[in-house]
Amino acid sequence: MRTNPSFALDDRAEIRRLIEQNPWVTLVSNTSTGLVASHYPVILDANAPADEIVIVSHVGRPDERLHELGQHEVLVVVQGPHGYISPGWYDANPAVPTWNFISAHLHGMPEILSDAENLEVLGTLVDHFEDRMPEPRRMNGTLANAEYSARISAGTVGFRLTVARFEAKSKLSQNRPAETVERIIHELADGDTYYRQPALAAEMRRVHDATAVQGETPEVPRA
Structure with missing residues (x-):
């Protein structure tokens, strides 16, 4: 990811927030036979030290072999809200379009979980998303569920990834007046256009309001 001090995101709390709100990630491995990419949901490990970013999840077999999981470092790409920004939303001066986005690249060596740990993570993962449902369905709510879950979990391989390093960018028009x-927030939130992106508008509002409270002046990026 190209670095730019004006858009750099290095706050670990913000990275955790990005993961929590955008749990569907891309897992990339540089294997002995070439690049492999898969897509899975992840959650933060609630038992991790406060100063670390640790995610847990699973892959479906045979992805663990395709990724050579546990044999080398992997890249996890987390993509937050993003959208097209028209120069027509700026002013009358000549300008080019751009794309606003929030994204993080997480690097680390995955730790393969035991069968028992994998089953626990699967249950936690299901609970994490089912908690929002009016009648949550649990993996281990009954004996029948537990037996079924044990059979299903055999087709998966759980992993824990402690992030060794990350690069992240929050490009949200910090270089604009x-x-x-x-105007950009209005067009993204309420504009009558194909490019309406309310989630991106909300994220821009949050970041720019926080910057205004801190009294910071955005730095104009240099090429």
């Missing part, structure tokens, strides 16, 4: 930012 406040009035331009307001």
